[in-house]
Amino acid sequence: MWQKEVEELARRKARAEEMGGAESVARQHAAGKMTVRERIAALLDPDSFSETGALTGEGRYDAQNRHLEAFTPCPIVMGLGRIDGRPVVVQGDDFTIRGASVGRMYKAKLAYNGKMAYELRLPLIRLLDGAGGTIREVAQIGYLELPYINDVAPGMLADMMSRVPMVSLVLGPVSGIGALLTVESHFSVMVKEKSQVFVGGPPLVEWAQGQRVTKEELGGYKIHTRISGVVDNLAEDEADAMAQTRRFLDYLPANVWEMPQRKYAERDDPDRRDESLLSIVPREGKKTYDMRRIMTAVFDRDSIFEIGRDQGCSQITALARLDGYPVGVLASDVRHKAGAFSWDVAEKFQRFVDLCDTFHLPVVNLIDQPGFFIGVEAEHQGTIRKGVRASFAVLQATIPWASIYIRKCFGVAGGAQSDPRKLNWRYAWPSAYWGNIPIEGGVFAAHKAEILADPDPMARHEALQAYYAGFAQPFRAAEHFGIEDIIDPRDTRPLLCRWVALAFEGERLHLGPKGRGMRC
Amino acid sequence: MTEIKAPMPGTIIEVLIAPGQNVDENQELLILESMKMENPVCARDPGTVAEVRVKPGDKVLAQQVLLVME
Numbered sequence: 339m340w341q342k343e344v345e346e347l348a349r350r351k352a353r354a355e356e357m358g359g360a361e362s363v364a365r366q367h368a369a370g371k372m373t374v375r376e377r378i379a380a381l382l383d384p385d386s387f388s389e390t391g392a393l394t395g396e397g398r399y400d401a402q403n404r405h406l407e408a409f410t411p412c413p414i415v416m417g418l419g420r421i422d423g424r425p426v427v428v429q430g431d432d433f434t435i436r437g438a439s440v441g442r443m444y445k446a447k448l449a450y451n452g453k454m455a456y457e458l459r460l461p462l463i464r465l466l467d468g469a470g471g472t473i474r475e476v477a478q479i480g481y482l483e484l485p486y487i488n489d490v491a492p493g494m495l496a497d498m499m500s501r502v503p504m505v506s507l508v509l510g511p512v513s514g515i516g517a518l519l520t521v522e523s524h525f526s527v528m529v530k531e532k533s534q535v536f537v538g539g540p541p542l543v544e545w546a547q548g549q550r551v552t553k554e555e556l557g558g559y560k561i562h563t564r565i566s567g568v569v570d571n572l573a574e575d576e577a578d579a580m581a582q583t584r585r586f587l588d589y590l591p592a593n594v595w596e597m598p599q600r601k602y603a604e605r606d607d608p609d610r611r612d613e614s615l616l617s618i619v620p621r622e623g624k625k626t627y628d629m630r631r632i633m634t635a636v637f638d639r640d641s642i643f644e645i646g647r648d649q650g651c652s653q654i655t656a657l658a659r660l661d662g663y664p665v666g667v668l669a670s671d672v673r674h675k676a677g678a679f680s681w682d683v684a685e686k687f688q689r690f691v692d693l694c695d696t697f698h699l700p701v702v703n704l705i706d707q708p709g710f711f712i713g714v715e716a717e718h719q720g721t722i723r724k725g726v727r728a729s730f731a732v733l734q735a736t737i738p739w740a741s742i743y744i745r746k747c748f749g750v751a752g753g754a755q756s757d758p759r760k761l762n763w764r765y766a767w768p769s770a771y772w773g774n775i776p777i778e779g780g781v782f783a784a785h786k787a788e789i790l791a792d793p794d795p796m797a798r799h800e801a802l803q804a805y806y807a808g809f810a811q812p813f814r815a816a817e818h819f820g821i822e823d824i825i826d827p828r829d830t831r832p833l834l835c836r837w838v839a840l841a842f843e844g845e846r847l848h849l850g851p852k853g854r855g856m857r858c
Numbered sequence: 859m860t861e862i863k864a865p866m867p868g869t870i871i872e873v874l875i876a877p878g879q880n881v882d883e884n885q886e887l888l889i890l891e892s893m894k895m896e897n898p899v900c901a902r903d904p905g906t907v908a909e910v911r912v913k914p915g916d917k918v919l920a921q922q923v924l925l926v927m928e
């Protein structure tokens with residue numbers, strides 16, 4: 339009886355599949371980019387996509403206002419799907435339709451998709467490739483709106499950050515609302531030389547400021563994955579960006595009311611003792627070493643997924659597994675700025691700790707912390723405020739926390755590495771030493787008069803340094819219960835594997851949103 | 859052309875590459891003593907060393923150009 343309408347439905351859906359038309363799709367391909375529908379198919383499990391709002395768009399009708407003559411789909415494709423069998427909510431900009439410019443229907447669909455993720459408590463994944471707002475919208479509605487005035491989505495997105503995982507893939511140039519959606523995420527990734535992020539793009543910058551810049555110079559990966567921290571990771575191509583997205587989600591629960599999943603393809607021996615751990619840290623304090631070798635030796639084989647590797651480089655943040663249990667890993671990289679805690683480390687550290695706390699990932703902190711970055715530049719950057727703010731993330735977190743003291747731990751930044759009010763599961767390696775004040779500088783400051791009065795001030799200074807260095811052995815701290823235990827570095831993995839099983843059981847009691855909301 | 863700059867003030871104690879040399883991503887280019895450590899300064903991207911502007915013993919400021927890559 340309704341055969342005609344059902345046929346029209348099929349025709350309209352087929353039209354939606356054509357996106358911006360053959361010519362537009364060819365241009366997208368020629369630019370080395372997938373179409374939004376190809377992207378969704380590549381990201382999700384085969385045949386798992388079920389679309390919402392495929393019929394949305396602009397129809398043009400004949401003179402009798404009866405028959406559809408032309409149809410332009412709304413430039414956002416969205417719906418439900420699965421990744422590794424787990425349900426997710428996905429949305430993608432369709433750049434082949436007017437550069438995916440944002441209009442009324444785009445906003446309505448965006449808001450609805452957000453409600454799906456929010457109420458169904460599912461991860462939200464965004465495939466961004468769009469130009470942002472368009473002035474054409476003004477002509478459609480007939481007046482100028484106050485920003486956001488009728489839009490519930492922004493407030494809801496802020497709540498969502500504390501409830502479900504959000505991932506943004508930047509797959510083309512994005513500005514305005516696309517830039518906003520890039521950073522409203524727990525993990526973001528951009529494709530090398532195919533994607534850029536800016537608040538306002540090069541034409542706007544030239545018009546408003548008179549400066550000519552290329553898209554790459556203004557918002558390419560060298561800016562956002564290395565300097566600004568606006569995007570977490572770099573991908574070589576779109577497939578890599580999707581692989582990183584699947585990997586990130588693998589460590590997380592679907593929402594904060596669930597624990598992350600313990601899993602392994604093949605169990606890595608929890609009692610494995612890697613011999614290299616005895617010799618990675620050099621005896622000479624001036625020499626650096628590769629912290630990533632320590633991580634590889636301690637965590638499950640091939641389980642380390644680094645986030646923000648190219649920014650705030652003296653701090654490593656990674657997701658990893660211990661006997662199959664997902665954990666967050668903080669680790670110092672002394673090959674950059676001696677491992678010092680700089681402004682960009684502070685931002686990276688704070689976001690990562692909030693991420694782990696929000697999604698119930700116990701944290702393992704591998705510490706070699708010389709202190710806050712010092713100097714003229716560091717003062718200009720407000721290092722102390724940003725650093726102390728980052729330390730609040732540790733104090734506000736309720737996630738189980740294990741610290742391994744590998745070498746240095748000094749000053750306020752050293753203190754920011756754990757919360758003294760909680761059960762601090764800590765071990766020191768024999769190579770560790772720490773203090774409120776470093777001995778090298780502290781001795782001269784405290785004994786200046788005595789050193790300068792000595793006939794041989796250099797010798798006096800050295801003798802005093804040697805005297806104080808005696809206190810620096812971790813065994814002296816252990817005698818006073820200043821550290822609970824010193825361990826053979828080879829025992830690090832077995833001990834952490836035992837801890838993580840207990841930590842996971844404890845964290846089950848903290849399911850749900852944490853008291854501290856997550857900011858982007 | 860990419861300038862490799864000093865991440866912090868300090869003293870150059872070793873130069874590990876020479877002009878004309880090809881370097882890989884993350885390869886150590888020189889060693890900068892600062893913050894009581896011998897810090898490697900590494901290439902972020904692969905390239906060829908066009909010019910080295912420092913020698914061992916030179917004191918450098920933060921953001922000073924140490925070498926130029928092409």
